[in-house]
Amino acid sequence: xxxxxxxxxxxxxxxxxxxxxxxxxxxxxxxxxxxxxxxxxxxxxxxxxxxxxxxxxxxxxxxxxxxxxxxxxxxxxxxxxxxxxxxxxxxxxxxxxxxxxxxxxxxxxxxxxxxxxxxxxxxxxxxxxxxxxxxxxxxxxxxxxxxxxxxxxxxxxxxxxxxxxxxxxxxxxxxxxxxxxxxxxxxxxxxxxxxxxxxxxxxxxxxxxxxxxxxxxxxxxxxxxxxxxxxxxxxxxxxxxxxxxxxxxxxxxxxxxxxxxxxxxxxxxxxxxxxxxxxxxxxxxxxxxxxxxxxxxxxxxxxxxxxxxxxxxxxxxxxxxxxxxxxxxxxxxxxxxxxxxxxxxxxxxxxxxxxxxxxxxxxxxxxxxxxxxxxxxxxxxxxxxxxxxxxxxxxxxxxxxxxxxxxxxxxxxxxxxxxxxxxxxxxxxxxxxxxxxxxxxxxxxxxxxxxxxxxxxxxxxxxxxxxxxxxxxxxxxxxxxxxxxxxxxxxxxxxxxxxxxxxxxxxxxxxxxxxxxxxxxxxxxxxxxxxxxxxxxxxxxxxxxxxxxxxxxxxxxxxxxxxxxxxxxxxxxxxxxxxxxxxxxxxxxxxxxxxxxxxxxxxxxxxxxxxxxxxxxxxxxxxxxxxxxxxxxxxxxxxxxxxxxxxxxxxxxxxxxxxxxxxxxxxxxxxxxxxxxxxxxxxxxxxxxxxxxxxxxxxxxxxxxxxxxxxxxxxxxxxxxxxxxxxxxxxxxxxxxxxxxxxxxxxxxxxxxxxxxxxxxxxxxxxxxxxxxxxxxxxxxxxxxxxxxxxxxxxxxxxxxxxxxxxxxxxxxxxxxxxxxxxxxxxxxxxxxxxxxxxxxxxxxxxxxxxxxxxxxxxxxxxxxxxxxxxxxxxxxxxxxxxxxxxxxxxxxxxxxxxxxxxxxxxxxxxxxxxxxxxxxxxxxxxxxxxxxxxxxxxxxxxxxxxxxxxxxxxxxxxxxxxxxxxxxxxxxxx
Numbered sequence: 001x002x003x004x005x006x007x008x009x010x011x012x013x014x015x016x017x018x019x020x021x022x023x024x025x026x027x028x029x030x031x032x033x034x035x036x037x038x039x040x041x042x043x044x045x046x047x048x049x050x051x052x053x054x055x056x057x058x059x060x061x062x063x064x065x066x067x068x069x070x071x072x073x074x075x076x077x078x079x080x081x082x083x084x085x086x087x088x089x090x091x092x093x094x095x096x097x098x099x100x101x102x103x104x105x106x107x108x109x110x111x112x113x114x115x116x117x118x119x120x121x122x123x124x125x126x127x128x129x130x131x132x133x134x135x136x137x138x139x140x141x142x143x144x145x146x147x148x149x150x151x152x153x154x155x156x157x158x159x160x161x162x163x164x165x166x167x168x169x170x171x172x173x174x175x176x177x178x179x180x181x182x183x184x185x186x187x188x189x190x191x192x193x194x195x196x197x198x199x200x201x202x203x204x205x206x207x208x209x210x211x212x213x214x215x216x217x218x219x220x221x222x223x224x225x226x227x228x229x230x231x232x233x234x235x236x237x238x239x240x241x242x243x244x245x246x247x248x249x250x251x252x253x254x255x256x257x258x259x260x261x262x263x264x265x266x267x268x269x270x271x272x273x274x275x276x277x278x279x280x281x282x283x284x285x286x287x288x289x290x291x292x293x294x295x296x297x298x299x300x301x302x303x304x305x306x307x308x309x310x311x312x313x314x315x316x317x318x319x320x321x322x323x324x325x326x327x328x329x330x331x332x333x334x335x336x337x338x339x340x341x342x343x344x345x346x347x348x349x350x351x352x353x354x355x356x357x358x359x360x361x362x363x364x365x366x367x368x369x370x371x372x373x374x375x376x377x378x379x380x381x382x383x384x385x386x387x388x389x390x391x392x393x394x395x396x397x398x399x400x401x402x403x404x405x406x407x408x409x410x411x412x413x414x415x416x417x418x419x420x421x422x423x424x425x426x427x428x429x430x431x432x433x434x435x436x437x438x439x440x441x442x443x444x445x446x447x448x449x450x451x452x453x454x455x456x457x458x459x460x461x462x463x464x465x466x467x468x469x470x471x472x473x474x475x476x477x478x479x480x481x482x483x484x485x486x487x488x489x490x491x492x493x494x495x496x497x498x499x500x501x502x503x504x505x506x507x508x509x510x511x512x513x514x515x516x517x518x519x520x521x522x523x524x525x526x527x528x529x530x531x532x533x534x535x536x537x538x539x540x541x542x543x544x545x546x547x548x549x550x551x552x553x554x555x556x557x558x559x560x561x562x563x564x565x566x567x568x569x570x571x572x573x574x575x576x577x578x579x580x581x582x583x584x585x586x587x588x589x590x591x592x593x594x595x596x597x598x599x600x601x602x603x604x605x606x607x608x609x610x611x612x613x614x615x616x617x618x619x620x621x622x623x624x625x626x627x628x629x630x631x632x633x634x635x636x637x638x639x640x641x642x643x644x645x646x647x648x649x650x651x652x653x654x655x656x657x658x659x660x661x662x663x664x665x666x667x668x669x670x671x672x673x674x675x676x677x678x679x680x681x682x683x684x685x686x687x688x689x690x691x692x693x694x695x696x697x698x699x700x701x702x703x704x705x706x707x708x709x710x711x712x713x714x715x716x717x718x719x720x721x722x723x724x725x726x727x728x729x730x731x732x733x734x735x736x737x738x739x740x741x742x743x744x745x746x747x748x749x750x751x752x753x754x755x756x757x758x759x760x761x762x763x764x765x766x767x768x769x770x771x772x773x774x775x776x777x778x779x780x781x782x783x784x785x786x787x788x789x790x791x792x793x794x795x796x797x798x799x800x801x802x803x804x805x806x807x808x809x810x811x812x813x814x815x816x817x818x819x820x821x822x823x824x825x826x827x828x829x830x831x832x833x834x835x836x837x838x839x840x841x842x843x844x845x846x847x848x849x850x851x852x853x854x855x856x857x858x859x860x861x862x863x864x865x866x867x868x869x870x871x872x873x874x875x876x877x878x879x880x881x882x883x884x885x886x887x888x889x890x891x892x893x894x895x896x897x898x899x900x901x902x903x904x905x906x907x908x909x910x911x912x913x914x915x916x917x918x919x920x921x922x923x924x925x926x927x928x929x930x931x932x933x934x935x936x937x938x939x940x941x942x943x944x945x946x947x948x949x950x951x952x953x954x955x956x957x958x959x960x961x962x963x964x965x966x967x968x969x970x971x972x973x974x975x
Contacts, residue, residue, distance in 0.1 A: 025183045026721040026744055028138065028156025034721070034744035035104040035137055035151075038766060038787065041743065041780040046894025047770055047819065052785045052804070052812040054494050055511070056529040057541040060518040061453075061476025062495035062808060065126055067460045068113040069470060074462055077470065079477055080108040082126040083134060083789055083808030084495030088145065093470075093477055093490030099146030101786045105766065106808055107134040109178070112163035114170045119143050121152075121197075123160025127178045127213060128457065129234060129412045131599060132497065132516060132807055134765055134789060135719065136160060139175065139197055152197035156180075156187035158719070162215040166222050166254065171196040174203075174255040176212035176227060181234055183719040184208035190215070190227055192255050203251075204258040209233060210245040216279040216287075219421065225251045226287060226392060227258065228277035232412065236669065236695070236717040238644025241412045242275035242294035250392050261392045268386055268395040269293055276415035282424040287388045288441070289395070290429055292411030293381035297402070310334040312367050318360040323353055338367055341587050349590065358591040368594030383407045385417060385429060385441040398441025407431040413455070421463040430456035434471060436484060447484025455517060474517040494529065494810035499600055500792045501805030502552045504559040509796055511813075512562070513805050514549025520564045521549070522576075525801065525813055544574060553605045553613075563605065563613065563627065568647065569597030571615070573627050584627030586615050595619065596641055598650035598669060608661040616651030620666050620680065633680025638668040655699045659706035665732065667696025673711060675732050686732030691715075691724060698749045704757035707731055712747040716765065723747045723764060727775060738775025751793045755820045761802060763790025768804060772824050783897075785812060818863040818895050831947045833864040833874075833940040835900070840955040841933050845902060846924025855926040859899040860951065864940055869893045872942040876900065876908075879935050880915065884908030891942060900938070902953075903928045 042048060063082040070076040075092040078099070085100030086108060099120070100106055110123040120143075124136025138154035154160070159178040166172035172194050179188025188211035190204035204212070210231040218224035227250075231243025247262040247270065262268040273295030280288045310330055315323070331346040352358045383403040386395040407414055410431065420426035425440040428447075434456045435444040448454070453475020462468035467483035476491040497516035503525070504510050512522045523541030533539045547566025555561035563584070565571030573582045588595050595617035606612035615621040618641065620634045641649030650669050657663035662679030665686075666672075671694045673687035687696075694713035702708035709732055713724035723742040726735040739747075745764040753759035760771040762778065768790050769778040785804075792805035800817040818834060844856040864872065869892050876885040884904040889896070904912070909921045909929045921929055931953055939948040 025180070025185070025719045028154075028158070028187065031135070031721055031744055032137055032151065032155040035766070035787075037743040038745075038780065039104065041741070041778075042782040045779040045782065046892075047779045048782050048894065049892060049896045050781060050814055050816070050819070051783045051897055052781065052814045054529070054784070054809065055523075055525060055527050055811050055813055056494050057496055057521055057523060057527075057539075057810055058491055058494045058529055059539055059541070060496060060515065060521065060543075061491040061493070062497045062518075063126075063128075063455075063474045063516065064457055064472025064477060065108055065128070066110050066458050067470055067472055067477075068111045068120070069460045070113075070115055071463065072115070074460075074468065074470075077460070078111055078113060078120065079472065079493075080111045080122070081106075081493075081495045081808065082128070083107055083132065083497060084493065085786065085788075085808070086111055086120070086122060086146070087493050087495075089490075093479060093488070094492075096490075096493045098493070098786075099142065100149075102146060103140060103142075103149045104151060104787060105137050105140075106786055106788050107136045109136060109160040110163050110176075112165050112173075114165050117143075117170050118145075119170065120145070121163050121165065121173065123157075123163050123175060125157065125159035125178075127159045127161045128414075129181060129232070129239075132789075133159070133181060134716075135181065135721070139163075141197060150197075153193075153200050154187060154191060156185055157191075158185070159211070161211075161213050164215055164217050164222075164225070164255075168222070169194075172254065173197065174215060174225065175200075176215040178213055178230065179208075179211035180719050182236075182717055188212070190249075190251075190255055190258065203255050204249060206231075206245050210243065213276055213415065214278050216281045218281050218284055220283055223252055223254045224281075224284065224391075225255055226261075226279045226281060227251070228279050228289070230276050232275070234412075235644065237642040237646050237648030239412060239646065241292065242273045244270075244272050244274075246274035246277065248277060248279065248289060248392065262395070266393065266395050269295070269384070271295070273380075275411050278416035280417045280419045280427070282419045282421075285389050285391055286419070286424045287392055288398075288417045288419050288427055289386045289388075290415060290417040291384050291386065292407060292415055293384050294411070295381050297379050297381055309337075312338070312364050315360045315362075315364040320353055320360065323360040324350055326350075334363075339587075340366070340590070344590055352590065362591045365593060366588070366590050380409070380411075382411065383414075383429070383431060385427070387441060398437075399443070403429075403444070406433065406435065410455075414457070416458070418459050418461055420461050420466055422466045426466065428459055428461070428469075430459070432456075434459070434473075434484070447480075449478075449484075449487045451489045452478050452487050453517075492529075492531075495808060496810035497807045498791055498805035498811065499549065499807070500551045501794055501803055501811060502554060503794050503796045503801075503803055504554045505556060505796075505798065506559050509799065510559070511803055511811055512552040512554065512564070513792075513811060514545070514552060514564065514566075516807070517548050519543050519547060519549045519566070520545035520552060522562075525796070525799075525803070544576065545572070548599075550600050551603050553603055555605065555610045557610055561626075563603055565601075565603075567599050569595075569601035569615075569617065571601065571603060571627075582627065584613075584615075584623070586617060586621040586623075586630040586632075595621075596638075596647045596650045598647065598652050600652070602651055602654045604654045604656065606656055606661065607658045608656075614654050614656065614664070616654050616666065618650055618668075620651065620654065620664070622680065634666070634674070634676070634683055637666050637674045637683065638672055639670045642670075653696050653699045655701040655709070657701040657706060657709075658703055663701065663706070663731075665699045665701060665709055667699045667711065669695050671696060671713070673699065673732065675709075677731070684732075686728075690726065690735060693718070694720070694724060697747060700750055700752060702757070703752055703754055705729070710750050710752070710760070711735070712750050712762075714746045714748060716746040721746055721765075725750060725762065725775065738771070740775060740777050742769065742778050748789070748791050749793050751795060753816070753820050754795055754797045755800070756822075756824070758824050759819060761793050761795070763793050763804070765789045768793075770819065772819070772822075772827070781814070815861075815863070818865060822865060827865070827867060829867055831864070831866050831940070831942055831945040833862065833938060833947045833949050835860055835862045835938055835949055835951050837950075838952040838954050839902070841953050842955075845930040846926040846928050848925060855924065857926075858902045858930075860902055862898040862900055862938070863895065864891070864898070864947070865895050866891050866893065866942050866945075868943055870943045872896075872898075872940055874898065874900070875939045875941070876904070876931070877937045877939060878908075878912060878915070879937075881937075882908065882911045882915075884912070884931065884936070902931050904931050905929070 085106035087096040135158040162176035213230040231245035233240040275292030455474035527540035602616040638649035653667040697714040745766040
């Protein structure tokens with residue numbers, strides 16, 4: 001493989017001199033090289049064989065972006081998930097197989113299948129423009145259903161919206177490119193290849209901030225195409241969702257040339273308010289388009305029924321004298337209905353105004369305009385459906401009234417229309433709900449159902465059977481055969497998009513996590529995913545919160561007490577045993593500007609006292625009584641916010657040193673890191689010599705050194721994909737970069753190993769890493785772990801498990817004891833082996849309750865480390881040194897795993913029976929002998945070196961016994 005170069009730089013000590021330059025947009029070329037570098041790291045890594053197990057959950061699924069359905073057999077189709085890759089079913093969604101575990105990225109915008117020749121094309125990078133719509137690496141294809149992948153160009157596209165394959169010539173493909181999400185770039189527009197993706201030609205380019213969000217083709221004539229251009233500008237604090245350059249283009253020569261047809265005389269909206277557009281073509285005449293119209297509604301169309309009682313705006317210009325004349329009952333009703341703290345009564349507020357400590361307008365300022373109100377109550381026209389019956393020359397809106405309660409203010413997140421191939425008046429549109437029309441868009445009817453998640457992104461309509469629908473939404477896949485009257489849920493892939501994870505310390509510990517649009521869930525860490533729960537009615541995970549699930553903290557004294565919530569700081573203290581919920585969002589004081597809350601507001605239980613809770617707004621809040629009462633212990637710890645429709649200038653990470661109460665660090669979304677050593681009495685800004693303006697994605701006060709703190713910064717919202725990772729050994733006074741050999745990818749989280757200070761774990765937007773030398777170098781995990789975004793990490797200290805919260809593949813767990821227990825100073829010449837310390841004997845070993853089922857085969861997991869590769873011999877011995885079993889395994893340099901199936905040889909059986917006359921060992925049903933109860937040695941030999949470990953088989957008398965009650969389980973049970 002060719003040598004790769006990146007611009008990561010070497011470790012650097014940052015002191016009072018030296019200043020970083022501003023971050024730059026990562027080029028597609030560099031990002032593509034980083035993907036190749038990640039592949040090299042996977043192959044060279046000494047931890048590449050450490051296995052990861054996916055523990056779900058699956059039932060809530062994740063965001064779907066596209067479908068590709070076999071036109072000859074619709075029980076076969078592919079599903080593309082925003083960050084979970086592409087999955088394939090051949091049994092109508094009963095089960096799915098991933099086809100992208102070997103792919104360089106799992107971030108998907110669009111897919112298209114050449115069903116005649118078997119090639120699956122994938123356009124990477126989701127186009128829904130959400131907070132976690134990650135950039136892709138261009139076009140990919142597979143000709144062997146995901147065994148191998150080729151990257152096929154357009155590396156700087158970032159987000160690809162549509163792929164059209166010429167049915168008569170599979171080498172001719174037209175692609176719509178949306179382009180960068182947070183920055184301008186030239187690789188956007190319409191691209192075409194005529195040589196199967198070897199080369200691409202740009203056929204339509206509008207400008208560097210306008211891309212193509214949809215391309216639709218006449219089903220009867222591939223040469224006739226329509227493309228939707230989207231002029232937008234997204235920043236971390238604001239989203240301009242429309243622009244002058246948005247519009248519809250048409251081609252009549254298979255995408256070679258294009259003409260703007262949404263002119264001012266066409267009847268289609270034009271101007272600065274035109275947002276996202278979706279297109280669907282019925283035939284050579286009839287075309288539908290849906291547009292997110294960001295223009296404000298005419299005043300006469302605004303639905304403004306005069307509300308009863310006092311309103312927020314009434315206080316804006318109210319005089320003191322008028323305020324004091326208000327009826328107490330009326331003022332009290334206003335205060336209570338608007339969530340003012342109990343201390344603010346009509347009497348007390350009037351006294352404050354009378355004394356001049358506040359003015360009447362402060363009541364309006366107190367309420368501000370919260371984040372959800374900003375997003376949901378904008379007076380725009382919103383979604384509109386237009387139809388053309390003359391091939392796009394003229395357009396007419398299909399409906400008279402507004403399509404309220406469809407997009408709300410999330411027009412950027414939706415934007416597709418579909419026409420029934422058998423009925424030109426049958427159309428489907430969706431946003432939060434999914435609705436249909438049978439009269440060409442004049443009237444609509446909801447086809448949502450109780451088992452259909454909201455927020456819809458794709459729909460397939462059977463061209464041979466009207467009413468047969470496959471729908472993809474934020475909660476997975478649904479299928480209907482009666483035009484949406486009833487739906488089947490098809491959620492077996494583990495594709496949950498976790499923002500956060502945490503663990504408790506129960507004997508069989510639980511994992512907790514908050515997901516994108518799917519709430520907060522909790523379940524046992526050893527849960528085995530499978531369909532059995534549908535018979536029992538008890539799914540392994542339990543939902544404990546709705547909305548977009550956010551951070552979770554668990555009281556270490558009582559795991560039933562959980563702190564969690566949803567977006568923009570709406571948090572609760574939950575007693576899972578009693579079901580009691582207490583709303584604990586901190587409230588500002590009257591006369592003070594409202595607090596700003598991050599989408600993922602940070603919450604932290606103090607390691608010194610679990611009654612003490614920290615909460616990040618733009619200030620750091622502290623509660624001494626489990627969130628009942630709050631006090632700010634800082635001034636604004638951000639740059640001060642920016643004007644926009646998203647809260648910005650908010651705290652994003654909080655950590656407290658386990659060595660000292662009140663030694664706290666905070667990090668903001670606009671790049672500020674502060675430290676206090678006295679519980680908030682005074683604060684020091686410690687980020688001036690770090691890269692500026694970047695999101696502080698994680699701060700971790702070390703468990704091993706009081707002076708040590710780790711910081712990760714994230715440039716995703718600037719399209720800057722450098723990995724920013726730092727450590728300080730002096731409370732943040734100076735910082736050292738420890739990104740070393742990491743490939744380009746934004747960093748989300750860093751964690752220490754609680755038992756070994758040299759070991760660090762790191763999660764990026766493209767995978768999971770470990771450092772065995774405190775950041776001097778990084779190794780990539782890859783066994784059973786794809787290139788998925790990692791948002792959060794936790795180490796369950798007692799069980800030595802690494803719990804990984806991915807944004808696209810739910811939760812993974814790995815036993816990290818082989819790494820954590822390793823003497824890292826002796827790794828250059830080491831050989832070690834370990835296994836589970838004990839395993840309980842079972843009469844099920846090698847047997848089955850039914851001749852129709854395969855015998856149960858046990859496994860004892862083995863982990864070993866070797867400083868050089870080779871063929872390892874593993875020998876099982878009894879306590880007298882007799883050999884009971886011997887087998888060989890291949891060993892790579894580094895950490896390895898193997899399994900012992902607990903069988904012994906006939907010679908080994910005879911020696912055990914000879915040593916103990918009470919022991920009788922008979923063949924199991926599978927004609928094998930199994931090791932009885934006792935203590936044993938496992939010896940590993942490799943390259944002239946020897947290592948050994950002990951294990952015990954426990955339970956019963958050993959040897960062959962009568963089956964225990966229910967030992968073989970009930971018919972239908974699997975082991």
